[in-house]
Every structure is written in C-alpha cells, then in structure tokens.
Amino acid sequence: MLTTQRKSLQNPKITMPKAEETVLEIDLKALKHNFLHLKSKLKNNSKFMAVVKAFAYGSDAIEIAKSLQHLGADYFAVAYANEGVELRKAGITLPILVLHPIPSNFKSIIEYNLEPNLYNAKVLNEFIEIATNQNKTDYPVHIKFNTGLNRLGFWKNDVDYITSKLKAKSSVKVVTLFSHLAASEDLNEKEFTTNQINSFKNIADNFINAIGYKPMLHICNTSGILNYPEAHFDMVRGGIGLYGFGNSDKENKFLKPIAALKTMISQIHTIEKGESVGYNRAFISDGFYKTATLPIGHADGIGRQYGNEKGYVLINGKQATIIGNVCMDMIMVNITGIDCKEGDEVVVFNDNATAEALAAKANTISYELITSISQRVKRQFI
Numbered sequence: 001m002l003t004t005q006r007k008s009l010q011n012p013k014i015t016m017p018k019a020e021e022t023v024l025e026i027d028l029k030a031l032k033h034n035f036l037h038l039k040s041k042l043k044n045n046s047k048f049m050a051v052v053k054a055f056a057y058g059s060d061a062i063e064i065a066k067s068l069q070h071l072g073a074d075y076f077a078v079a080y081a082n083e084g085v086e087l088r089k090a091g092i093t094l095p096i097l098v099l100h101p102i103p104s105n106f107k108s109i110i111e112y113n114l115e116p117n118l119y120n121a122k123v124l125n126e127f128i129e130i131a132t133n134q135n136k137t138d139y140p141v142h143i144k145f146n147t148g149l150n151r152l153g154f155w156k157n158d159v160d161y162i163t164s165k166l167k168a169k170s171s172v173k174v175v176t177l178f179s180h181l182a183a184s185e186d187l188n189e190k191e192f193t194t195n196q197i198n199s200f201k202n203i204a205d206n207f208i209n210a211i212g213y214k215p216m217l218h219i220c221n222t223s224g225i226l227n228y229p230e231a232h233f234d235m236v237r238g239g240i241g242l243y244g245f246g247n248s249d250k251e252n253k254f255l256k257p258i259a260a261l262k263t264m265i266s267q268i269h270t271i272e273k274g275e276s277v278g279y280n281r282a283f284i285s286d287g288f289y290k291t292a293t294l295p296i297g298h299a300d301g302i303g304r305q306y307g308n309e310k311g312y313v314l315i316n317g318k319q320a321t322i323i324g325n326v327c328m329d330m331i332m333v334n335i336t337g338i339d340c341k342e343g344d345e346v347v348v349f350n351d352n353a354t355a356e357a358l359a360a361k362a363n364t365i366s367y368e369l370i371t372s373i374s375q376r377v378k379r380q381f382i
C-alpha cells in the first residue's frame with residue numbers, strides 16, 4: 001500500500017504507522033496539554049497531586065509518572081503500596097501517597113519511602129507502632145476524613161483521639177489532611193458537596209488546633225478541580241482529567257484523551273441467512289452479512305457487556321458493530337457495506353471516537369473502560 005489515509009483532523013502532524021496488532025497508543029503531548037489545563041484552573045498556587053493508580057488509569061504508570069514528574073507535578077497518589085513500589089523502582093523521586101494502605105504492606109511502605117493514608121484507628125495505631133519500632137521521627141503520613149462518601153476515613157468526632165495518639169509519639173508527622181467528594185461531577189448535588197467541603201474545613205480547623213501545626217489540606221478530584229474552585233485548598237488530586245476526560249461534554253472540550261486503542265482485521269467471513277456467529281450462537285443472521293474477526297477480546301479489556309450490538313469499532317472511518325458474544329481473545333464485527341480488507345487498521349477508541357462514548361453504550365463510564373485495558377496489550381508512546 002502506497003498511502004495510508006489517516007483520519008487525523010484534530011492534529012494533522014501526528015503520523016503514527018498504522019496498527020498491525022492490538023496496541024494502546026499513548027500521546028504524551030496530550031498528557032502535557034491536560035496537565036497544563038488542569039493546572040491553569042488552580043486557585044492560590046495549589047499543588048498538584050497526580051493520581052497514577054491502576055497503571056495510570058490503564059495507560060502506563062511508569063512512563064506517565066516520569067512524564068508528570070518532568071512536567072512539574074508535586075505529588076503522586078497510588079491506590080496500593082505495590083503500585084508505589086513499582087514507581088520507586090523506576091526512579092520516581094516525588095512523594096507518593098498510598099491511598100489505600102493495608103497493614104501487611106506497612107514494612108514495604110517504609111522501605112520504599114511511601115506515605116500512607118491513615119484512615120481508621122487500626123491503621124493509625126499499627127503504623128505508629130511500626131514507625132516507632134523502626135526509630136523513625138516525623139515519618140510523613142496523611143489523615144483521611146470521611147465527610148459523606150462513607151468509603152474510607154475517620155469521622156469528625158475522631159479528631160481528639162487521633163491527635164492524642166499522634167502527640168504521644170514523635171515517630172510520624174501529618175503532612176496532609178484530606179477527604180474525598182462523593183458527587184463532584186454532579187451539579188444537582190451541589191448542596192451535598194458544599195456540605196462536604198464545609199465539614200472538611202471544620203474538621204481541619206479542629207485538627208490544627210489540637211495538633212499545633214498546619215498540614216496541607218486537599219479534597220478535590222478532577223471534577224472538584226473544575227466545579228469547586230473554592231475548595232482547591234493547598235493541593236488537588238487529579239486523575240481522570242490527566243487522561244483526557246472531564247466528566248461532562250463542556251469540560252471534555254478542553255481535554256484530550258491520551259490513549260487510543262487500535263487493532264486490525266485478522267479475517268473476513270461472509271455469512272448467509274440463518275448462520276450464527278460466535279459462542280452460544282448469540283448472533284443469528286437474518287440475511288447476507290460480511291463480518292471481520294479482530295484480535296481483541298475480554299482478556300484485553302473489551303468486556304462481554306460490549307457484545308451483542310452494544311459496542312462498535314471504527315474501520316476506515318465507519319462504525320462496525322460488535323456482533324455475538326465477546327470472546328476471550330477476539331470479537332466479531334459487522335462490516336457489511338464497509339470497504340475494508342484483511343490487515344486493515346481498526347480503531348476501538350481514540351480522541352474522536354472516545355472511550356467515554358463507547359463506555360456509555362455499555363452503561364458504564366470512561367474510568368472502567370480505560371482501566372480495563374489489560375497488560376497483554378502493547379503500549380506505544382507517541
């Protein structure tokens with residue numbers, strides 16, 4: 001083939017070779033764009049904690065963290081200790097908050113200089129004990145308060161208990177106090193969110209009075225950054241926005257999805273009326289069809305909920321619907337009326353046909369689709 005006609009209306013400069021297997025292309029320029037956009041929204045020089053949990057939302061934690069460290073992020077957050085360990089082994093030097101530490105990980109948290117979120121009495125006491133036994137002084141920790149999400153965190157009336165435990169030993173020091181918003185993307189829940197923010201302020205005031213120093217405060221995730229500028233405090237925690245999604249059409253316009261999932265056509269079949277396609281004969285043809293088999297399935301992150309005409313892919317700019325059940329390693333799509341051949345590139349999602357739009361077809365959200373792209377899929381950086 002002499003020329004590759006690529007649909008790259010938004011950025012004609014990008015000329016990636018066409019996909020010859022299933023790949024997740026990651027655009028580090030788009031990451032930079034998103035980071036700078038979110039930073040431009042910050043009030044009073046708030047710091048930026050980049051959330052890189054779950055392989056940086058299914059992309060690649062190490063490359064993304066290296067890039068963000070270079071761009072000037074102030075902090076990283078991961079969900080679990082092992083995610084932080086991987087970043088340290090890759091040479092990441094910024095402080096790393098572990099959002100959901102578990103007592104069996106406390107030794108490696110200290111060994112790799114990670115900073116735990118202490119969210120209840122058990123983790124507080126066990127972490128203080130380990131830090132004390134290791135003769136640590138002022139080991140950085142973070143205290144999380146539950147202001148309505150009812151997921152992780154101390155209650156407002158725990159302040160005296162926490163500060164008395166902290167003051168009894170000098171082994172740990174609180175670097176930040178934080179909470180998490182339950183519905184920051186939903187403007188119908190503005191009153192609930194405002195109550196969360198006010199409750200957090202009160203708790204923080206009480207805590208600071210009782211402990212005698214002022215940790216940094218943070219409560220905003222991406223939608224909090226965009227919708228609640230009055231709640232940026234000393235730091236924000238941006239996740240999905242870095243990866244290109246703002247949880248609303250209005251905000252999406254200013255962000256660029258960093259990942260494009262591409263694959264190719266392995267085989268084309270012609271199907272007669274009455275024939276079936278795939279396992280359990282879930283698709284029964286009502287006429288003549290052309291189908292393409294693609295090397296991507298639920299083990300790659302395209303869940304079974306996208307099967308049976310819910311999800312679609314793009315082939316030479318045209319939508320091809322997934323027919324029948326999604327297999328572990330393959331899907332079959334309807335290419336009747338689409339001009340294409342074996343070997344042609346297929347787009348599952350990119351910055352035009354977004355992961356958010358595809359996720360909506362299966363009644364889920366961009367977060368779930370992008371974090372599901374499995375480690376089997378090759379990552380390629382632009």
Ligand SMILES: *Cc1c(COP(=O)(O)O)cnc(C)c1O
Nearest residue numbers: 051180221222237238239240241
């Ligand atoms: C995942 C997570 C974030 C990031 O949220 P986004 O909506 O992706 O910006 C922030 N804070 C906590 C506690 C989280 O678990």
